Amino acid sequence: MIQQVGELDSMSHFFSPKAVAAAMGVSESSLKRWVDKGLIQAEKTGGGHRRLQLDSVLQFAREAGKPITRPELIGLPEGLGSTALFGDGASTEFEKALASGDEITARRVVLDLYLNNTSVATICDTIITPGFQKIGSMWHCGSMEIYEERRACETCSRVIHELRRAVGTGMIGGPEAMGGTLDGDPYTLASCMTELVLRDCGWRANSLGNMLPFETLRRALERDRPRLMWLSVTSIRDADRFIASFNTLCETATSHxxxxxxxxxxxxxxxxxxxxxxxxxxxxxxxxxxxxSLNPRN
Ligand code: B12
Structure with missing residues (x-):
């Protein structure tokens, strides 16, 4: 499918058919055929050349089971394809990479799983969350320094950013979602992952970040009227106030x-x-x- 410039998100990454063909180890003419069949989205430059969206290329590679043999040609980390995807291989490797701040390995494990057609939700639940449970227990029993825990969070944020580039911004015309964490809740990772999981299901999801006052979320519901608002809650300061404010927010959501x-x-x-x-x-x-279930076009 060929679209005009402007319909696509400016943050997407574009590559020439030649670069993508070389990265996938196929001929340029095969690649152009896939574009013409609408299997990979492309835009045309002013000069009439096709430019392919990275997320669409990866989506195609994932679904068609086509390996990316030269990932560096389309800005992906070298060494893709070397993760042991079965058994505990990937989770053990990711956990060690988090603990040591080895971002290259952490990125590679997550992207390999994604390209192997594992859903973002499954990657988050079975690889990233258990990695942080381990970090939490190591910190709790004193075998991990605070700086190491913070480094793991920073490493993970960058990995999530990389995955966001692969997943893209969600389906054009997909339903809108927004969300984050509430006042007093500094946790960022689960909300960023929620955004990605929803985008992977075709939603136009945007994380609003953390520590959001209830009042501003109420205004977001009134002004933007998203189909869905998510709230990730890891820390509650005052339970009574939280419950009262939360239920007021929910009333606003229901009425919109x-x-x-x-x-x-x-x-x-x-x-x-x-x-x-x-x-x-x-x-x-x-x-x-x-x-x-709420976005049945997917
Ligand atoms: C990273 C971390 C921090 C970082 C967070 C940084 C950041 N940028 O996010 C910082 C440094 C802020 C921090 C601070 C503290 N932390 Co802390 N932290 C963690 C750690 C290691 C990971 C949390 C995390 O993000 N996990 C990844 C997410 C994805 O996993 P998850 O939250 O479990 O999410 C799962 C589900 O809940 C669900 N989910 C979550 N949100 C949502 C939202 C939606 C919409 C959906 C659908 C699903 C969903 O999906 C996930 C399943 O895959 C945990 C350890 C652990 N076991 O979780 C401790 C942990 C939560 N922290 C703990 C503690 C004690 C603290 C501090 C009090 C430490 C201190 N003395 O200062 C402070 C409190 C801060 C505060 N104001 O609340 C304890 C909490 C114990 C308790 N139950 O009370 C834990 C469990 C560590 C431990 N073993 O003791 N922490």
């Missing part, structure tokens, strides 16, 4: 037709009993199922 989706370690069964929301998810695979 927005779903409220929540998850996070602080939402214990006792707290959840007192909250109103559309759905609670224990993990990202639950979110993926919910997100797909």
């Amino acid at each position: 037709g927005s779903a409220i989706v929540v998850g996070g370690q602080a939402l214990t069964a006792d707290i959840r009993r007192l909250l109103r929301y559309t759905t609670y998810c224990d993990n990202f695979q639950h979110l993926e199922a919910f997100g797909k």
